[in-house]
Amino acid sequence: MYRIVSAIFLAENIKKFVIEAPRVAKKRMAGQFVMLRIEENGERFPLTIADSDPENGTITLIVQGAGKSTRALNGMEAGEMISDLVGPLGTPSHIEYFGTAVSIGGGVGTAIAYPTAAALKAAGNYVITINGARTKELVILEDEMKAVSDEAYITTDDGSYGISGFVTQKLQELIDTGRKIDFVLAIGPIPMMKAVAEVTRPYGIKTVVSLNPIMIDGTGMCGGCRVTVGNEIKFACVDGPEFDAHLVDFKNLADRNRIYLKEEKESAESGVHHCRLTEQM
Numbered sequence: 001m002y003r004i005v006s007a008i009f010l011a012e013n014i015k016k017f018v019i020e021a022p023r024v025a026k027k028r029m030a031g032q033f034v035m036l037r038i039e040e041n042g043e044r045f046p047l048t049i050a051d052s053d054p055e056n057g058t059i060t061l062i063v064q065g066a067g068k069s070t071r072a073l074n075g076m077e078a079g080e081m082i083s084d085l086v087g088p089l090g091t092p093s094h095i096e097y098f099g100t101a102v103s104i105g106g107g108v109g110t111a112i113a114y115p116t117a118a119a120l121k122a123a124g125n126y127v128i129t130i131n132g133a134r135t136k137e138l139v140i141l142e143d144e145m146k147a148v149s150d151e152a153y154i155t156t157d158d159g160s161y162g163i164s165g166f167v168t169q170k171l172q173e174l175i176d177t178g179r180k181i182d183f184v185l186a187i188g189p190i191p192m193m194k195a196v197a198e199v200t201r202p203y204g205i206k207t208v209v210s211l212n213p214i215m216i217d218g219t220g221m222c223g224g225c226r227v228t229v230g231n232e233i234k235f236a237c238v239d240g241p242e243f244d245a246h247l248v249d250f251k252n253l254a255d256r257n258r259i260y261l262k263e264e265k266e267s268a269e270s271g272v273h274h275c276r277l278t279e280q281m
């Protein structure tokens with residue numbers, strides 16, 4: 001059992017959890033995730049580790065209440081227990097000195113971009129962060145991002161805070177002003193990651209995205225998380241979740257993520273978890 005040390009809402013529907021998991025906290029590297037099960041017969045689901053404190057034996061997870069399980073987790077409070085937590089899983093982010101690195105977080109994807117931005121900064125890169133949200137109230141981790149950035153920008157779709165527009169507009173502006181950009185990391189909704197890839201492609205800027213396909217076991221056994229990258233099949237849970245953005249088949253990812261929408265909706269409405277992928281295993 002894993003105790004929730006603290007649980008606070010950062011924005012509507014987005015909650016930050018600090019959880020006791022000493023072994024994970026000690027081993028975890030930027031870009032890795034854990035698989036959780038809130039209760040014994042519940043659904044397993046992946047969450048990227050936003051931060052860790054090896055001394056106190058805790059990890060930080062930032063959760064958007066999207067489906068039945070993430071909404072149930074967001075209903076939990078400090079002192080409550082999570083049944084299972086397995087990790088760290090996945091291949092850590094590839095960190096090296098690139099020169100100027102731009103880290104782009106879209107919405108709750110900012111929570112996943114944050115640890116990698118921090119690692120890029122620690123590796124000596126000049127780090128520019130661009131974090132986008134639909135509106136001011138949905139901006140998260142502004143101070144944390146600033147702390148690991150040489151330049152930090154916030155964009156909002158409705159112009160209620162920071163720069164008005166999508167994250168891609170700020171990225172294009174940086175490129176247009178002649179800034180030499182050596183590396184881009186983009187994490188957020190699929191249309192955003194695809195759009196970032198199309199902005200950087202003509203300039204040959206190395207661009208990495210973190211993919212969020214359906215995951216069941218998180219260990220390369222079930223095939224649920226398969227994605228197409230450079231015309232090859234990869235398993236995001238072991239080969240990723242980070243991949244070369246210019247090689248990712250985003251349409252395939254979006255189509256696969258839609259396959260179980262009906263079942264997920266039924267499950268959320270009925271309160272019963274009904275996973276056809278698990279039945280096929």
Ligand code: NAD
Pocket residue numbers: 105106107108109112132133134155156157165166167168187188189190191192195196210211212
């Ligand atoms: P959102 O829809 O509010 O978008 C966040 C920002 O992304 C926007 O403010 C905008 O700047 C940018 N954006 C969105 N669409 C764009 C487009 N077409 N072109 C350019 N920029 C665009 O984000 P949200 O609601 O917080 O995110 C939810 C989605 O993110 C979910 O679908 C979730 O599955 C996904 N997600 C992905 C990861 C991952 O690992 N890739 C992690 C967490 C969440």
Ligand code: FES
Pocket residue numbers: 214215216217218219220221222223224225226235236237238
């Ligand atoms: Fe099962 Fe990746 S989640 S193979």
